[in-house]
Amino acid sequence: MxxxxxxxxxxxxxxGLIERLTADIKIVNxxxxxxxxDDAAIxxxxxxxxxxxxxxxxxxxxxxxxxxxxxxHLGYKAAMVNFSDIYAMNGTPKQITVSLALSKKFCxxxxxxxxxxxxxxxxxxxxxIVGGDTSASLTGMAISITVIGSAPKGTSIKRSGAxxxxxxxxxxxxxxxxxxxxxxxxxxxxxxxxxxxxxxxGKEYILERQLKPEARKDIIERLREEKVVPTAMMDISxxxxxxxxxxxxxxxxxxxxxxxxxPIDYQTAIMAEELNMNVMTCALNGGDDYELLFTVPxxxxxxxxxxxxxxIIGHIVAPSMGKAMITRDGAEMELKAQGWVTEGxx
Amino acid sequence: MxxxxxxxxxxxxxxGLIERLTADIKIVNxxxxxxxxDDAAIxxxxxxxxxxxxxxxxxxxxxxxxxxxxxxHLGYKAAMVNFSDIYAMNGTPKQITVSLALSKKFCxxxxxxxxxxxxxxxxxxxxxIVGGDTSASLTGMAISITVIGSAPKGTSIKRSGAxxxxxxxxxxxxxxxxxxxxxxxxxxxxxxxxxxxxxxxGKEYILERQLKPEARKDIIERLREEKVVPTAMMDISxxxxxxxxxxxxxxxxxxxxxxxxxPIDYQTAIMAEELNMNVMTCALNGGDDYELLFTVPxxxxxxxxxxxxxxIIGHIVAPSMGKAMITRDGAEMELKAQGWVTEGxx
Numbered sequence: 001m002x003x004x005x006x007x008x009x010x011x012x013x014x015x016g017l018i019e020r021l022t023a024d025i026k027i028v029n030x031x032x033x034x035x036x037x038d039d040a041a042i043x044x045x046x047x048x049x050x051x052x053x054x055x056x057x058x059x060x061x062x063x064x065x066x067x068x069x070x071x072x073h074l075g076y077k078a079a080m081v082n083f084s085d086i087y088a089m090n091g092t093p094k095q096i097t098v099s100l101a102l103s104k105k106f107c108x109x110x111x112x113x114x115x116x117x118x119x120x121x122x123x124x125x126x127x128x129i130v131g132g133d134t135s136a137s138l139t140g141m142a143i144s145i146t147v148i149g150s151a152p153k154g155t156s157i158k159r160s161g162a163x164x165x166x167x168x169x170x171x172x173x174x175x176x177x178x179x180x181x182x183x184x185x186x187x188x189x190x191x192x193x194x195x196x197x198x199x200x201x202g203k204e205y206i207l208e209r210q211l212k213p214e215a216r217k218d219i220i221e222r223l224r225e226e227k228v229v230p231t232a233m234m235d236i237s238x239x240x241x242x243x244x245x246x247x248x249x250x251x252x253x254x255x256x257x258x259x260x261x262x263p264i265d266y267q268t269a270i271m272a273e274e275l276n277m278n279v280m281t282c283a284l285n286g287g288d289d290y291e292l293l294f295t296v297p298x299x300x301x302x303x304x305x306x307x308x309x310x311x312i313i314g315h316i317v318a319p320s321m322g323k324a325m326i327t328r329d330g331a332e333m334e335l336k337a338q339g340w341v342t343e344g345x346x
Numbered sequence: 347m348x349x350x351x352x353x354x355x356x357x358x359x360x361x362g363l364i365e366r367l368t369a370d371i372k373i374v375n376x377x378x379x380x381x382x383x384d385d386a387a388i389x390x391x392x393x394x395x396x397x398x399x400x401x402x403x404x405x406x407x408x409x410x411x412x413x414x415x416x417x418x419h420l421g422y423k424a425a426m427v428n429f430s431d432i433y434a435m436n437g438t439p440k441q442i443t444v445s446l447a448l449s450k451k452f453c454x455x456x457x458x459x460x461x462x463x464x465x466x467x468x469x470x471x472x473x474x475i476v477g478g479d480t481s482a483s484l485t486g487m488a489i490s491i492t493v494i495g496s497a498p499k500g501t502s503i504k505r506s507g508a509x510x511x512x513x514x515x516x517x518x519x520x521x522x523x524x525x526x527x528x529x530x531x532x533x534x535x536x537x538x539x540x541x542x543x544x545x546x547x548g549k550e551y552i553l554e555r556q557l558k559p560e561a562r563k564d565i566i567e568r569l570r571e572e573k574v575v576p577t578a579m580m581d582i583s584x585x586x587x588x589x590x591x592x593x594x595x596x597x598x599x600x601x602x603x604x605x606x607x608x609p610i611d612y613q614t615a616i617m618a619e620e621l622n623m624n625v626m627t628c629a630l631n632g633g634d635d636y637e638l639l640f641t642v643p644x645x646x647x648x649x650x651x652x653x654x655x656x657x658i659i660g661h662i663v664a665p666s667m668g669k670a671m672i673t674r675d676g677a678e679m680e681l682k683a684q685g686w687v688t689e690g691x692x
Contacts, residue, residue, distance in 0.1 A: 041476035046392035057445035099403035107352040130387035144490035
């Protein structure tokens with residue numbers, strides 16, 4: 001470990017670090033079509049299909065809190081968010097591997113609960129568990145899931161294809177999962193050490209968005225049915241603002257989105273009000289939405305405008321125009337990639 | 347988490363737990379040829395090739411100790427042991443993804459050191475880094491690596507093909523990496539808090555086996571050149587004894603190996619002597635060898651007998667005869683899957 005000459009990771013952030021680490025990577029295998037920088041890598045092993053691979057490493061205390069996150073839900077979510085990465089490439093998830101590291105506080109029944117959730121997600125989405133590994137951990141739980149999927153040759157959708165005048169679309173609504181998390185955190189503190197139950201009445205939807213997210217396979221299917229081919233796509237895991245900036249950067253374009261068009265559920269708005277938080281900030285920067293963000297040619301306007309649960313929130317502009325949101329009062333607010341900041345201790 | 351009705355994981359062990367978790371898994375995708383139970387999953391996405399996927403989750407304090415394990419070596423080893431899983435299937439590793447979770451004690455320079463090791467291993471073996479992820483961790487470092495490789499259709503070698511009269515072969519020598527680990531642990535204690543350097547003179551080989559293992563691509567190439575097709579194969583990561591029992595179980599056979607034929611380097615023997623350990627126990631149960639264990643038809647005896655760095659250590663017998671080692675004095679000793687026990691705290 002370096003003791004002198006230390007640069008803290010926080011000075012460049014997660015994305016800055018990944019860029020720095022992967023900048024000089026040269027691809028040597030003809031089977032490697034696309035590597036770092038999308039929701040999944042694209043591999044060309046087959047003449048007819050592209051193979052998609054994505055992976056996630058989740059740490060207790062950073063990505064999840066077992067005080068209020070039931071293990072079965074955790075297993076379900078860990079699998080589902082990986083499927084979401086494959087859908088975000090316009091592919092179909094087919095296989096996953098599941099590795100767990102567990103400290104001694106976990107018993108067999110805990111691991112079975114976790115697996116029950118993974119298996120439920122897999123059976124719902126037609127995915128096979130093809131590898132598993134468990135090992136010890138000094139503290140807490142670590143989960144590593146890798147998902148493998150496929151798309152017909154040439155149909156994978158990357159982040160780099162957005163073009164000027166394209167429409168920017170999102171599925172579902174934003175900020176709900178983040179509000180669910182805030183609620184869980186509030187009730188954790190409120191009930192700590194007391195003989196009382198958390199109060200979740202009327203908040204079921206935002207809780208479910210946090211505890212049991214669903215990958216938007218339905219949107220991918222609808223786009224196919226309507227023969228709409230997005231020019232760029234990704235899933236929203238770190239917040240709309242941050243993800244949209246990824247698309248703009250990799251497509252070398254700018255964007256305009258409209259505050260009034262950002263879809264927000266009323267439970268999300270009520271919860272933000274209760275917590276005295278700005279709901280738009282939550283919708284732009286809250287994490288864990290797992291909705292799809294995509295761009296389509298303006299010629300598809302009619303099709304996407306009439307598509308259930310799809311919202312046109314803005315359009316792509318020239319790179320020189322920057323990345324901004326037009327607020328309800330007509331002001332231009334520069335988008336910032338605040339993302340979903342997770343900080344480790346020690 | 348379950349508080350009542352707890353069964354400790356230690357009562358069934360890692361392999362028992364995996365069996366219990368994966369026993370009821372039904373495969374639904376035609377692309378899934380082989381799932382849990384081998385060094386890698388076998389996927390059939392292509393008409394000509396089988397795709398192999400394997401994954402590892404490594405935890406600080408369980409799988410590695412950064413007091414004596416330089417980060418660059420750790421990166422090299424983490425990549426190399428994954429390549430080894432693909433070679434163990436008779437495949438060629440092509441891509442890896444690398445995820446890291448890091449507590450605040452790590453700086454950018456540390457991560458760069460780690461990646462330098464990963465990149466060195468990748469460039470030596472012609473593997474592309476296709477995905478990367480870093481996140482925070484409350485304590486220590488977690489590493490998750492997934493490797494993707496391929497083999498021409500029908501040429502992947504599983505653990506389940508060993509047949510009676512087959513010869514049992516291992517590459518290289520055994521127990522050296524385990525002795526290297528013992529040496530590092532001894533010197534860690536001896537030098538703790540003192541202004542002195544660890545004493546590694548004359549022990550370079552066992553240290554290198556622990557700190558810089560090499561995946562045996564050369565053996566796979568030699569077998570191909572000589573047109574020897576193993577009936578079963580795996581790599582030795584948890585000790586010969588444990589791995590041989592996996593092959594016997596999955597092939598439904600028994601085995602006889604001969605103590606006098608187990609290849610042991612003289613540095614391994616000297617270190618065991620110094621530490622007052624039984625060298626044969628270390629060779630049978632020490633971990634981290636990353637040598638190849640394979641069975642070949644007896645008709646290939648001449649070819650493998652003359653193969654450089656390949657040792658015939660025994661043969662496959664009927665399942666009713668059990669799994670045993672014949673000691674130097676002619677006694678029969680039942681093999682036990684002691685494996686490489688790693689225990690977590692908390």
